[in-house]
Amino acid sequence: MISQAPAVEIPLGLEGLFSLFSPESLRRSKQGLVTMHKNDDTNRPSRRNILASLGGMGLSVCCGCRSTPLTGRPQLVFIPKSMEMSLGEQSYADVLSKSTPSQNPAWVEAVQRTGQRIASVSNAPGFQWEFRLLASPTQNAFCLPGGKVAIYEGIIPLCENEAGLAVVMSHEIAHALAHHGAERMSQQAGVQGAGAVLGWAVSETSPMTRDLAMRAFGTGTQYGILLPYSRHHESEADSIGIQLMAKAGYDPAEAPLFWGRFGNAKSSSEAPPEWSSTHPSDSRRAADLAAKLPQAMQLYQSASNRFGRGERLA
Numbered sequence: 001m002i003s004q005a006p007a008v009e010i011p012l013g014l015e016g017l018f019s020l021f022s023p024e025s026l027r028r029s030k031q032g033l034v035t036m037h038k039n040d041d042t043n044r045p046s047r048r049n050i051l052a053s054l055g056g057m058g059l060s061v062c063c064g065c066r067s068t069p070l071t072g073r074p075q076l077v078f079i080p081k082s083m084e085m086s087l088g089e090q091s092y093a094d095v096l097s098k099s100t101p102s103q104n105p106a107w108v109e110a111v112q113r114t115g116q117r118i119a120s121v122s123n124a125p126g127f128q129w130e131f132r133l134l135a136s137p138t139q140n141a142f143c144l145p146g147g148k149v150a151i152y153e154g155i156i157p158l159c160e161n162e163a164g165l166a167v168v169m170s171h172e173i174a175h176a177l178a179h180h181g182a183e184r185m186s187q188q189a190g191v192q193g194a195g196a197v198l199g200w201a202v203s204e205t206s207p208m209t210r211d212l213a214m215r216a217f218g219t220g221t222q223y224g225i226l227l228p229y230s231r232h233h234e235s236e237a238d239s240i241g242i243q244l245m246a247k248a249g250y251d252p253a254e255a256p257l258f259w260g261r262f263g264n265a266k267s268s269s270e271a272p273p274e275w276s277s278t279h280p281s282d283s284r285r286a287a288d289l290a291a292k293l294p295q296a297m298q299l300y301q302s303a304s305n306r307f308g309r310g311e312r313l314a
Contacts, residue, residue, distance in 0.1 A: 001219060020037075036140075068178040070124070070240045079182040085126075088145030088176075092130070095150060102133035102153055110313055111151050114165050118173055119147065121247040127176075131164075139265075143172035158261050162310025163254035166245040174240035180233040203279075231280050235288060241287055242296045249303040250310060252289075252296035259286035 067074050102108055115131035127147035138152040147171060151165075159165040202209060227270065238255075246252040263282030280288075300306065 002240040002274075005212070020251075060136040066179065068236065068240070070243055071178075071236055073236065075179070075183050077179055077182045079185055081179075081182075084145040084179065084182045088148050092144050092146075092150070096132065099150075102135045104153065104288050107153065107156055107313060108133050110162055110165060110311065111169075114248075114283035114310070115149055115169055115250040117250075118166060118170050118244050121157060122173060122177060124177055137147060139302075141168050143169075143176045145176055145179070147173070147176060149173065157314040159258065160261070160314055161254070161312050162307065163250040163311065164244070164258045164309075166248060166250040166310070167241065167255045167258040170241035170244040171237050172241075174237040174244060175233065178233070178236060178240060180237065180313050184233070218260060221268070235280055235285070238285055238289055242292055243299055246296040246299035246302055249305045249307045250294060250301070251306075251308050252300055254309055255296075256290040256293070258285075259289065 038179050048267070066077055098236050102116045110131045115129065119127070119129045124147060129147040129149070131149045131151075133151050136152045137154040139154040139158060141149070141155055143149045149169060151168065153297060155168055156165070159168060242252050242255045263286070264280070
């Protein structure tokens with residue numbers, strides 16, 4: 001997403017995983033340990049054995065090591081690619097069923113043309129690319145796993161030209177190429193599991209102690225893990241995206257200009273402090289992309305076809 005991270009729903013295939021760490025499951029496990037202790041002290045599990053068992057469960061789950069394209073960042077994702085692609089197809093079909101296609105033929109053609117050019121340099125075998133322009137004033141866009149791209153009409157005037165549109169589309173495509181959605185769900189699964197284990201560990205303490213522990217855990221993971229990772233995903237998608245648009249033949253100098261326009265179109269009350277946001281500030285994104293221009297311009301100069309800023313859209 002360009003301006004706001006979507007809420008991530010836990011797919012049905014992960015319910016079994018979360019049930020391992022649910023409070024009820026851990027409560028039953030703890031009761032079993034207490035009962036076993038009462039019946040046979042010689043079989044009493046040590047704290048080390050309990051932690052080792054929980055660690056083994058975590059390691060058995062978190063077994064998908066990958067690296068992101070172009071940036072090469074190692075990432076831990078345990079959601080199978082087949083599930084990721086299936087979820088993308090289902091979600092895309094759901095969005096399209098509730099949306100109205102654009103009736104602006106020039107914009108529709110620009111979305112198709114720009115999308116196909118970026119897809120051609122994305123090195124994404126197995127992606128079944130689709131590009132749709134939806135009739136909505138929303139200033140946003142998305143790309144779901146498998147190459148399912150949707151652009152809302154409201155973002156087109158801010159793009160101004162095809163290169164601006166390429167900034168938006170390459171950023172969204174970068175999220176899918178880097179499997180950011182699956183990585184985010186994996187992180188949330190880990191946080192939920194850790195929270196359940198903490199709840200189990202402090203279950204016999206005073207209510208005040210439990211409340212303080214869980215509040216501290218929630219605040220710490222939200223502002224110390226989940227939000228920083230979300231901002232990192234957005235910055236990484238910007239970094240991958242500017243390389244994609246340059247390889248596709250669009251002038252990467254348009255990238256920082258687009259984020260300047262996007263930031264200027266917002267009122268100051270719309271932008272939360274960066275530390276509490278899922279996205280970096282627009283000014284930071286523009287500055288970071290400007291710093292990446294020398295490398296991106298080399299890719300642009302090496303492109304087999306160069307379209308500059310392309311056709312004007314608004």
